[in-house]
Amino acid sequence: MSKRRQFDIEISGISLSSTKTRNELEELKYERNRVKSPKVPSSSSSSTSGNPIEDPSSPELVTFPHKRPRKAIIPLTSSIGTFSPRYIPKTDSEIAFLIRTLSRSFIFSSLEYNALTSIINTFYSKTFPAGSNVLHKDQESIELYVIKNGKVKIDIDENIYEEVGPGKILGEISLLHNSPQIIEATAVDECECWVLDRDTYVHMVKKNNTDGRAKFRKVFKRIFENLSEENIDNLIDGCKFEVYCTGEVIVKKGANSGKLWVFYEGKVSSFTTESYDYIWETDVKESIVAESTVKSLSLLPETGKRILGDDFISK
Secondary structure, eight states: OOHHHHHHHHHHTOOOSSHHHHHHHHHHHHHHHTSOOOOOOOOOOOOTTOSOOOOTTSGGGOOOOOOOBOOOSSOSSSOOTTOOOOOOOOOHHHHHHHHHHHTTSTTTTTSOHHHHHHHHTTOEEEEEOTTOEEEOBTSBOOEEEEEEESOEEEEEETTEEEEEOTTOEEOHHHHHSOOBBSSEEEESSOEEEEEEEHHHHHHHHHHHHHHHHHHHHHHHHHHSTTOOHHHHHHHHHTOEEEEEOTTOEEEOTTOOSOOEEEEEESEETTEEOTTOEEEEGGGOSSOEEBSSOEEEEEEOHHHHHHHHGGGOOOO
16 A cells, blocks of 8 residues: 555544644645655646646645655754744635645755744735836845736746746745846736745744754754764754654564664554654564654664764664
8 A cells, every 4th residue: 555545544534623633634635745656647738938837726736745854954053033923814725825835845845744834824925016026137035935816927038938827936046045036027917926035934944943953852862872962963964754644564573774763743553752762673573553643753874874974873
């Protein structure tokens, strides 16, 4: 049975009788769609305005990236300071739209569901009149835009342009770096965008990573007592994030790759994860099975040795 199918079974068993279970359902759907699905051939079409515009409100057209090792984009050792982001109320459909859209972006796809939704809460709306510039080529920008309504013309080069609509993200690189824009983006008609500024983004990513990082540090300090804080942070950055459905085998009996597992949410057979439990694969006596939706970090010995060299000692 495929992992996506296992998520489908768990999703179908959730009742929608409370806000809590609705949130659980949305999170399961989010994690389910992060699992890589078979590629489906698609017919290509050409036009003077570039590729056809996808409507993110249609689930069939939304492609989520598969899970990958979770790397921090913003240094986690910096102080968060006293910055206070403003939270903008949004409807359920607006939140769902932004989740689907941002999950396709390389700077948001590695975030967990709760971290992503907390950032989404800070997006605000901005309207551009027809003919006005959304992005200016060769000028710095500190904002990321997600087109909500209307169309934007993107001038890539002389005589090369594309018209994009709802769900298109503009300004990703400038959000991360103080680099000039490489495109000119102009509103074709009145265009409404969701906006995220760099200060808010940096603060929210730091906060979400720092909250979880402190707990992970304690666990890794128990495992690797003699390592410095810097090396522990490097190991955490080298871990891979995994989500498992109820009944799914996480670690098989007899596995001997030497992998380290840290379970930080959910319940697995043999022990609970209330205290961020961990286990080396070589210590597994019986297969470890998810008894609820389980979230974990895993670290391969090759990754540990690549990060720490001879200082890394695995079981």
